[in-house]
Structures are given as C-alpha cells and as structure tokens.
Amino acid sequence: MSRSRLSAAGLALLLLTSTAPAALAQDGPGAAPPALPISLPPIPAVRDVAYPGVIRLDVDATNLSQHIFDVTETIPVAQTGPMTLFFPEWLPGNHGPVGPIAQLAGLEITANGQRVEWVRDTLHPFAFHIDVPAGATEIVARMQHLSPTAGAQGRITMTPEMLNIQWEKMLLYPAGHWSRNITLQPSVKLPTGWAFGTALEPETKDGDVQTFKPVNLEVLIDSPMFAGLHYRQIDLDPGGRSPVRANFVADRAASLEATDEQIQTLRNLVTQMDRLYGARHFDHYDFLIAMTDKLGGIGLEHHRSSENSVDPEFFTGWDTHLGDRDLLSHEMNHSWDGKWRRPADQYVPNFNTPLQNSLLWVYEGQTQYYGQVIAARSGLLTKQQAMDSLAMTAATYDTRVGREWRAMQDTTNDPIISQRQPKGWLSWQRDEDYYSEGQLIWLDVDTTIRERTNGRKSLDDFARAFYGIEDGSYDPKPYTFEDVVAALNGVVENDWATFLRTRLDGHGPGAPLDGLARGGWRLTYAETPSDYQKTLYKELKRNDFTYSLGFQTGDSNNIRSVQWGSPAFKAGLAIGMEIVAVNGRAADADGIAEAITAAKDPATPVELIVKDGDQYRTIRFDYHDGLRYPRLERIEGTPDRLGDILTPRRR
Template sequence: MKKTITTKRQGTTISASEHALVYSIVPKDLAGHLYQVTLDIATPDEAGQVVSLPAWIPGSYMVREFARNIVQIKASSDGKKVALKKLDKHSWQAAPCKGPLRISYEVYAWDLSVRAAHLDQSHGFFNGTSVFLSVHGQEMNPHVVDIQRADDAACKTWRVATALPELKARRYGFGTYIAANYDALIDHPVEMGDFALATFDAHGISHDFVVTGKVPNMDMDRIIADVKKICETQIAFFEPRSKKAPMDRYVFMTMVVGEGYGGLEHRASTALICNRNDLPVKHQPEMSDAYRGFLGLCSHEYFHTWNVKRIKPAAFAHYNLRQENYTSLLWIFEGFTSYYDDLMLVRAGVIDEAAYFKLLAKTVNMVTRGSGRTKQSVAESSFDAWTKYYRQDENSPNAIVSYYTKGSLVALGLDLTIRAETAGKKSLDDVMRAMWQKFGRDFYERSLTGKQQGLAETEFESVVEQATGVNVRRFLDKHARGTEDVPLAKLYADFAVLVNEGTANKKASLGVRVVRDGNDCKIANAHEGRAAHLAGLSAQDVLVAINGLRVTAADAGDSLSAALGRYRVGETVQVHAFRRDELLNVSAKLQTDDVPAVSITVQATAKTGSVARPSFQRLVKNK
C-alpha cells in the first residue's frame, strides 16, 4: 500500500503507508440490514487501544447515539481473541496486545435518511459516522477503506458512488478508497446500488448526479442543465476571478422515495432525499413547485460547500463528535445559506424574479405564523439547536424560531441595509467573500497541521465592517440577538420592491394544525392565543365532533375546514374531543384563519432619485 493520491486543486498528498488505518465494509445481510465492518490497526496503543463511534454527524445538530446500532463487536490479534471493555455508550478499549489489532463488528442499517445508514435489496448507503470507528490517537493518519460487493445475486450489477479518492478502485467501482484523516473519512458518504448517473463539468470540475430509486420518465437532461447553472453560479460567486472550486470533484447523491425531503452537506458531496414527484418528467417543460423546491435543496446543500464546510464557526473548527458542540452562529451558516439558495436560482437563470419573490413571501409568512419568534432569537435558537430545534414537539411553534427561515430574513435585511448604507456599492456578497478569504479558502490544508480557524462568536460584526464599512451592531442586536421582526417593508421601500400585507383569511378557525392518526383527526399543534388554546384544547387531543357533527379522519384538515365552514368568525361552537381516554366538551369562540399573508412585488419604476433599481438588479441578478 505505497500508492500516493495527490489532489490537483488542493495540492494535498495522501500516502497509504504502514501507519494507515484499514477498514473493510461489506453488505453482509441485505434482508437483515447488516453491514460487516473490520478495522485493522497496525500499531495499536500499547496501553490498550481505545476506539469510538461518533455520537452525532456534522450538519445535523442532535446526539443520535450511532453506536446503538452496533449489533456485535469483537477484537483479535494474530488470530487470537483480544478482550474489549466498553467504556461508555460509544467507546471501547482493547486489552494491550503486541501485534496488529483487528476489530470486527456488525452495524444495523435501517435508517432511510441522509444522516445515518441504510441497507436492503435495493441499495446501500452509509455515512462514515454510522459505520467507521475512530481510533483514538491516530485520527490524523491516512484511512483506507475497502468497499466490497455483497455476495448476493441482487448486488451483481451494483456500482459505488462516493467522492472519496480511489486507491485501488475504478470510479463507481468496488475496491479501496483513501482519506487523509478520520475527519475526511466520515465526510464522504457512500451510495451503492443500481443508480442512474449523469456527469457534467462546472468551471472545469467534474460533478456526478446520482439518483437511486424508481422515477418513470425522469428528465435527467433537464436536471443536469439546471444544476450545472446553479453550480457554476456559486463557484463564480465565491471566486469571481479564478472561478476555482474548492474541491476536485463533487457528487450529488439523491435517494428517491414516495414521501421525503432533506439534505446533508459534505465537503465534496451531498446526500439528498426527495419525493418521486419532485423530479421533472420528460416532455413536460413547465416548472412545478415541487421541482423548484428540489432545485432549492440542491442549491442549499451545494452552497454549504463553502459556508459551513469550510467557512465554519470556531466551535466547529475542531469537531468533538462525542458530545454537543455549541455555537450561537447557526443563523449565519444555515440562515445565510437559506437566503442564498433561492437567490442563486434566480441569479443562475433557473427561475425568474416573480418566482423568487413568491418563494421569499412564503418564507416571510412561515416565520410570521409562529409566535415562538417573539420569544426566542435566532442566536438563541442556534445555541439551543441540540435540545430544541432538532427535538421539536407539539409546542415548538409557540416556543422557538427557526434559524433557517428567520436567519434567511436576517440575511436579507443585512443585505438591504448594507446596500442602502453604501448606495449599492457593497452588499452581503462582499461579506461572504471576505469570510471565504479569511476562513474558508485553505481550511482543509490548514487542518492537516491543526491550524484551521473559524468565525469567533463575537467576530461577525467586525468582518462586516471591514468588508463593507457598515456598522451593523444595532441591526443584529434587534433582529439576530433580539426577537424583533426584520422590517422588510421599510428596507425594501428604497429598492422599488413592495411588501404587501394582505388581509387575513376570513374563514372561521380553531387555530390548530391537525393530522390524520389512523382513524382519528388529531391536533398536532394548538397555536398560542388561538381559539382552541383559549377553549382548553391541546396538542394530541383527538377531535370527535363540532356542534354534534362528526369530524372525520380522512383528509383531516379538509374535514375540519368543512365542519367549520358552516360558521362565521366570532360564533361559539361546542367541540367534543378525546384527551387520552377521557371525553372533553368545550366551548370555542371561532377566530379568523391565521395571520395576513404577505406578497412581494417589484415596482415598474423606481422612485425619482432612488438608487434602488440598479442596486436591486445587482441583488437579484448579481450584475
């Protein structure tokens, strides 16, 4: 194992030497959803080698206890059994041994998501955090992985998709791959199966688009054309002169299911999951809302290649994967990414301005509907992601705010503020490029020497001022560290953009969100201060009847709306509901249906003397 891998862009040399840690992983039991993993440690710690599996995966801020999926584990040296002592929920220590140490274990993989591992007869997928033990004290050594084909007829035509550099494997083939260190190993997910594959270049960098799952008449050519535009727009955004991407190759891995949506970013790839109907169909050129949403997901995860994978909060510069890593800055890393994901669609020419403002209005309305935004700031939401945002319950709309959605509005507000203060000469774009230059461009090169750095908790304001000359402390005190709504109507006024607050829906409402639960119409959320809450109803209550007429389970929301459609706002109705096994009978005074819906439009002409129109065009079109 003397082969050397040299990446062309980053100039990093990875040598597979006698000090490399060697893993093998094979789908052992497709129906049982088991991977067999072996780890060979050439020079184990003489005092007894400690190994552990991460408790969480970067990009998803919740402790998930991946080690719970290890079904059995054992150790040996030169064919002889070595005792393993479990130290805590995810760590083991092998007894001291003189020779090389082999650890063998099985991993149960039945989590169909972007965060963990999944295996059955249709495909295999895993993130390294779910399957690869970390060898304490040797995390900076090269890591070699032998991805093996399963001895099963269902796998004869399977291929491998990953951004890991090949060592002794052909691209898309089974064989050995290599990573510079453990952090790199777990940042390259792997998909294996019979997937659809298309490849395109974006500013000279090869991009693979992989789709696993059945999608009749999928228009792959259209997907590739649109995603290529998005990728090239983002590469040029961060490196407008050189148009140099920070990776040598990129892989989009998309798992198609009947119902699902999500993505997780990695340094040279992303894992996506989407509905079958999200993807375009051949000979249907119209842009559906579902496909537009999928492109937004691709744009979001790709933007993370720069923002959070390389430009990081200081708390993430050196991950501690055994416990929570706290930062109050996720509103910058997720919120700003959420702002730019749709903006990049219109800059790339994939959608038009009208579609962009429709998406923006949807975000504004989503944020405004939750009363939690008046109680929790996006900075607090970021810090509490581990316990609140990623562990939402029935009361979450009344208690928390999303650092994704409100964070994107904070980003927009900052952008408009900077443009107004500088007469359009500077923008949030300049801030993002400044952070890229300072923190991101050489992040992984510096990581090999332990000298990487991230954005400190109190550093963002000075970065903005250095990049633009604008002091944004007051704005952030109000809208990022405070709970005030971003005054978009006021900020947009100078940019020939109208934020129109429509009238509230006049239909009678209980102020709840309901879901179908078996044969029941169950309250999922009871919004604070709304009719149901004031009447004493709660989340998890099962609605039975309104004024003696049954509320059915079929299409729960439609059934409730139909039942309430017989009444006017202000009328009082009798609601029967079950709380556990106890029947409730309450009086509820009906209110209007939720809050006024915002719409956003561009004026035909700007105000006299306004610099807004040219500046606005630069905002949307990047000109």
C-alpha cells in the same frame, strides 16, 4: 474525579467490587456517605501527531434483506498496553452528540488471533478501553452497523434498491490524535450490478469489492456513499475547471428520467454558485441524491459532496413537488459556508470533542438565505415561488411567540438540547430557528448594504470577500463573530456588531422583518393560500389554519400543530387530537375552511367536535376574521431590492 491507569480486567473487577462497605463509612450520626471515587483508564489527550500506519476499513454492504452492514477494521498499533478507541459522537452537520452508537453491535476485537476484551468507559460511553497484548502489531475489530429496519428505529440507510454508507457509523478510531492525522483506506463490497457515487477516489476493484485511495479520518467521514440498483450520473459542469456531478439513486428506474430543461436548471445552480463566490474550495464535487420514499430522508453537507433525499417524483412530478427545490442549493452552499469556512468553535480536533454552535446563524442561517436565493437565480424556484416561500417564513417567525422568553441566539444550542426530537409546542419552545430566522436577518443585512451603497454593493460582495478567497484552498479556515463583523465593514461601514446582536439577542415583538420592508415588500395576509403554498401543502398533506384558529391538520384530521396563545390554544387543543366534526358535519379540511369563512358573520361561531383519546368535546370559537394565509405585498414607491436579489447574476 481521578483517572488512573487500569487494565480492562482490573476495571471490570473494580466495577464488581465498588460497593465495598469501607467506601460507605460515615463521619457521624445522620451524615451522608461520601461520594464513591471513580477510577477509570485515562483517555489520551489529543496530540497533533501522525498515527502510525494505515487503518483498513472493509465494509460488506450486501445483506439487503436484514439491513446489516458487516465491518472489519484492521488497526496497526505501535506499542502494547492500554489503548482507547472512540466511536464518533459529535457529528459535523448534525451539530450535536448524536452518533448512533446503539446501532453498533457484535464488537469483537482480536490481536494475534486471540480475543482482546474491551471495556466501555462509564463516563464517556463512546470510548472503549483495551490492553494491546505483547507482540501485537495490529488489532482487528469486527462489528456490525445495524441500519434501522423501520422508521420508528431511526433513519433507514439500506433498502433493497439503495444504501447510504456513512463511515462514522461503522468505525472506531484511536484516541489521542487529531482526526486529520489518522489515515484510513476504505473498501466496500456492494451487491452485484450496483453503481455508486462518492467524493472518495476509487483505487482498485476486485469483483464487487471497491477499494478507495487512503484518506485521513476527517475526509473519510466527510465523504459518504450512495449506491443503488437504479443509478444515473449527470455532469453538471461540462468542460468546467473541476468536475461537478449529480449521482442519483432511485427506488424505480423511471424516477431517473430528467428533461433537458431540468438538467439545465441543475447546471444553472452550479453556474450561479460560481458567480456568487468566484473561488472553488474543492477539486471535485458530487451531489449524492436519493429519489426515494424508502430510504430515510436526509440533507447533509460535506466539503466535496452532499447527501440529499428527494421525492421519487422530483423530476417526473416537477410541477407538483416543490418541497425539495432548495435542498441542493442549500447543501452545496455549505461547501463554502460551514465546511471550508467554519465557525472557530466548531473547529475541533476529533469527533469526540464537543462542538459549540454559537455561530450557526451564519453557518446555517446564511446558507438558508443563499439556498433560497440561488434556487431562484438558477430556476429551481421561480421568483414568485421564492417570494411566496419567504412570506411563509416571515409569518412563521413573526408569530413565534417563544421569543418572549428565548432569544434566537439561544436556539443555536437546540441540536444539543433537543437533538432534533419532535416538540409539542414549537411556537413557544422554539427550535433550530437560526436557520429561517437567520435567513430573515441576512435579508436584513443584504438590503441594508444595498440601501447604504445605493445599490452598488450587496451581501454578494461580502460572500465573495469572506468565502470566495484563496481559490483552490481545501484546508478549513475558521472564523469568529469579529471576523464576520470586520468583513461586513469591509463592504460598507456600519455598526454591524450592534446590528447583529440586536437581532440575535432581542425579544421582539415579532420577527426581524426590516429587510422585507427595505427590500420593497411587506408581509400581509389573504383569504386564500398562494399557489406555492397550495401546491406545497398538498404535497406535504398539510392543512393550515395557523393564522386563523391557530392549528394545522394532516390528511386524517389529526392536529399536527397548535399555535401558542391562539384561539385553538385557549380552547385547550393540542397535537394528537382529532377533529371529527365541524358545524355538525363530518370534518375535512374543506369543511373547516368553509366554517371559518362563514364565521365572518359575527352571529356565526365555528363549532368543532374533537376526539382526545377516548373522550369527545365540543368546542365553540368566537372567531370572525376569516381565513388568513401569508403573502408579500409590494410597497409602492420603494426600490424592489428583493426582486433584484432573486434575479440571476449574469457574471
């Protein structure tokens, strides 16, 4: 493939004439035609030099009814001639090439008041080629970012009550420069009376237009905004060494009503993070929290902030809404793990350079571990709730039969392969298992350290040595697998490389549950769900028969998952089918549970009538082991290391 210099007009002409007969000449009878040469303007190589001038990025976010963000971007230029602009493709925290370029519309570029034609690169469709005309000192790009208006179109980022500005969705940037060397100054026009939270620092305000201090492109994309009509900010570290704030926006003002105890729990989160790491790698930190069932869900990490979507009843339904309890602790943990210290193969020069995900079992897996641990230490979860959650995780991955053909390490490629699309056979295909199976591996590491040092040291010592150094440093500090192993050996000598690779690359059978046993607990099953699972699944409208017949249903008796190799799988059930009757009666979750219990009598089968499209089938299950729900059971006579892990740190 060759890439020659070519004007936008010349490229358009080439594309129109690329099927010229001469290009299809054959060498002889029956020979295939030669491949057509591809000639495109070059995309400049990335150089670590400053881009001249400051790009102005002005966003009008007032068209709430149509969910349209209008964008004007003014880009200074130092020379005329060919120029390439990128739309960000590889998005941090998403771990894949998922920049929503289809939501970019209306792109029109001008210079000196005259239109400048652009041509999209056909090999790299996130790149736009232009020719800057003589005499131009800047170009102006006008465009729209079209937020989805319905969930089927993608994640909704604007509603009548709130919005979420993610800068990477509404800008182009010059190719050929490191992101940290491109400076932008953003401004936003918000609806009158709205307030906002962001890690950006305000500079001036003119009516409804807020202008922020200039930052480099990496910091800008790492600093989204939540804004809304119903807004509340809570100081989570009063008198602390650097501000930590929770910025809430809500569908309804009533959702913002938090008790003193709930606020203290959020403050405990900050305290426990400080006690874990010691150092802070931010001069301020802003939780951005949408209490909504209208704005699209999100949990996304940033260095000085995080984007979080929780149930509108996060505060007002505290006892009955558990699904979001470890979200804030997970995302804040990323300020240390993933943002300040980040995998070396994710430390790339710009947002159109491919990421590699080989260390996501650290980046996300260890964060999943500490997200749950800090949730328990701070009181976001009780110790029992954290243990019940861990039991559910252990059971899920202990029965993840897809490990027979696909090692957990390979699931770090899933954000690129699957791009977070739904799967029909999750237990066989596997998904982003580096999160929660990674959690089990880090429990294994933690309890091993505690065992080998008779409780004198733990994974917390690794965390402080690896992430809690260089207090006040904000520049990213990349790491490799060898760095992780060396830091673990700095805590306690062990063959950590083999320890980790065995668990990352192995095929089972079963999940790595040694950490549970070493922690003083074992996975077992009971005929009733734990209080935590019962409350959580009521909130999620989920009915779980995974460990008995092998399926889950939703509130309408539609099958939501089928465990590969289970009785349900062998009977031919699949996602999307509907259970209409059980043992001759109209189906509901209680009826299915009662039938499974009754079938403990070997003479009693479970009989389901299932609707598959316009077809009905009757299925009989010869299953007699009753209902099974995961629990943790204490191993008598062993140290309760897991209990110690979940106990709040006092210093």
